[in-house]
Amino acid sequence: MRERLEVKYVFTGIREIARGGMGSVYEALQLGTGGFSKRVAVKTLLPRLSEDRRFVAMFMDEARLVADLVHENIVQIYQLERNRDGYFIVMEFVQGVSLHDFIEFHRVTGENIPEELAVFIASRIARGLAYAHSRADAEGNPLNIVHRDVCPTNILITTEGLPKLTDFGIAKAATNAMQLHDRHLVGKFPYMAPEQARGQPVDFRADIYSLGLVLYEMLVKHPARHGSTRTALLQAARTGEIDWAALPEQTGPALVSILEHTLQSDRALRYGDTAELAHDLEYYIYHKGYGPTVVTLEHYLRKQMPGLYVRERSHGKLTWVTRGAVSTVALPAPDASPQEVRPAAPSPAGADSGSAGGDIPDSAQSC
Numbered sequence: 144m145r146e147r148l149e150v151k152y153v154f155t156g157i158r159e160i161a162r163g164g165m166g167s168v169y170e171a172l173q174l175g176t177g178g179f180s181k182r183v184a185v186k187t188l189l190p191r192l193s194e195d196r197r198f199v200a201m202f203m204d205e206a207r208l209v210a211d212l213v214h215e216n217i218v219q220i221y222q223l224e225r226n227r228d229g230y231f232i233v234m235e236f237v238q239g240v241s242l243h244d245f246i247e248f249h250r251v252t253g254e255n256i257p258e259e260l261a262v263f264i265a266s267r268i269a270r271g272l273a274y275a276h277s278r279a280d281a282e283g284n285p286l287n288i289v290h291r292d293v294c295p296t297n298i299l300i301t302t303e304g305l306p307k308l309t310d311f312g313i314a315k316a317a318t319n320a321m322q323l324h325d326r327h328l329v330g331k332f333p334y335m336a337p338e339q340a341r342g343q344p345v346d347f348r349a350d351i352y353s354l355g356l357v358l359y360e361m362l363v364k365h366p367a368r369h370g371s372t373r374t375a376l377l378q379a380a381r382t383g384e385i386d387w388a389a390l391p392e393q394t395g396p397a398l399v400s401i402l403e404h405t406l407q408s409d410r411a412l413r414y415g416d417t418a419e420l421a422h423d424l425e426y427y428i429y430h431k432g433y434g435p436t437v438v439t440l441e442h443y444l445r446k447q448m449p450g451l452y453v454r455e456r457s458h459g460k461l462t463w464v465t466r467g468a469v470s471t472v473a474l475p476a477p478d479a480s481p482q483e484v485r486p487a488a489p490s491p492a493g494a495d496s497g498s499a500g501g502d503i504p505d506s507a508q509s510c
C-alpha cells in the first residue's frame with residue numbers, strides 16, 4: 144500500500160448561497176474522473192481571519208476535533224483546504240431549508256409550526272449534539288466538544304425531512320479570535336447561554352440551553368430574546384430571562400417542563416446529559432406509540448414549501464432550484480427559472496474579498 148496519495152480538487156459551478164459572520168457559503172460541484180461529480184458546500188473564511196495565524200491555529204485545532212464526527216444529524220466536514228485566497232471548508236451540501244428560513248416562512252404566513260414537528264426537529268438535533276458531546280479519544284478521554292453556536296441558521300433541514308446541525312467547531316476559534324482582537328463576543332446573543340454571555344467558560348450545557356431557545360422560537364415564532372440594541376440583547380442573554388407567557392396556550396405541560404429544565408440560567412440545574420434531553424423530547428412525541436418521522440417532515444415541507452422540490456435542467460445538468468428565505472416565503476414557484484449556475488474558477492475565497500474589509504460584521508450577532 145502506498146503511504147501517500149496526492150490529489151488536487153477541482154470545483155465548478157460555484158454559486159454563493161449565503162454570507163455569514165465568518166465568510167460565505169457556496170454550492171459547488173467537486174469534480175472527479177470519468178464525469179464523476181459531487182455536490183458540496185464550500186465555506187470560506189473571511190480573508191482577515193485566514194490571515195490571522197493564531198486564529199487559523201485555533202481553527203485547525205477545532206477542525207481536527209470535529210473532523211471525525213459522522214452522524215446523520217450533523218453536517219459532515221469533508222476537507223479543510225487553503226488556496227491563494229485563504230482557508231475554506233468543504234462539507235456535505237444540504238439541499239433543503241435552514242431552520243431560520245423555515246421559522247421565517249411560518250412567521251410570514253401566520254401558520255404555526257406543528258408542535259410535534261418542532262419537537263421532532265429539536266429531538267434530532269439533540270441526538271446529534273448528544274453524539275458529539277460524548278465523543279472520546281482513542282484512550283477514552285472525553286473530547287469535550289461543544290458547538291457553542293446552536294441557532295436556526297446553523298440547523299438545516301434536508302428535503303427528505305432530516306434535520307442537521309452545521310458549523311461544529313467554528314464558534315470556539317471565532318470566540319478566541321474575537322478576544323484576541325479585543326472585540327465583542329462571537330456567537331449569537333439571541334441564542335447564547337447565560338454563562339456564555341457572561342464570558343465564563345462553557346461546556347456542553349451551553350448547547351443544551353441554546354437548543355432550548357431554538358425550540359422555544361419554533362413554538363413562539365420569534366426569538367426568546369429580541370432587543371433593539373446589542374447591549375439590550377447581551378443583557379437579556381446574561382440574565383437568561385424567558386417570557387414563558389409567550390408560549391402558545393396549547394403547549395403540552397410535559398413540553399413546558401422539558402423547556403424549563405433546558406432553559407435554567409444556572410447550568411447545574413439544567414439537563415446534565417444531552418442524551419437525556421433527546422430521550423425526553425422523543426418520549427414526548429412517541430409515547431403514544433407513533434409520532435413524527437423524517438417522512439412526516441418531508442410531507443409537510445412538500446405541502447408547505449413545494450418550491451424546495453422544483454428541479455430543472457441547467458447547463459445540461461439536472462439541478463435543484465435553491466432559494467433563500469425571501470423567495471421561499473414568497474411561496475412555491477414551480478415554473479420559476481433556475482438560478483444561474485456560474486462556471487467559476489476554483490477559488491471560492493476570492494469572492495469574499497469585498498466583504499466588510501475582512502472584519503467580522505455585526506451580522507454575526509443575528510441568526
Ligand SMILES: Nc1ncnc2c1ncn2[C@@H]1O[C@H](COP(=O)(O)OP(=O)(O)OP(=O)(O)O)[C@@H](O)[C@H]1O
Binds near residue numbers: 167184238299
Ligand atoms: N452545508 C450547507 N449546505 C447548504 N446550505 C448551507 C450549508 N451551510 C450553510 N448553508 C446556508 O448558508 C446559510 C448561512 O450559513 P453561515 O454558516 O455562513 O451563516 P450563519 O450561520 O448565519 O453565520 P455563522 O458564520 O456565524 O455560522 C445557512 O443558513 C444555510 O442557508
Ligand SMILES: [Mg+2]
Binds near residue numbers: 297
Ligand atoms: Mg453558520
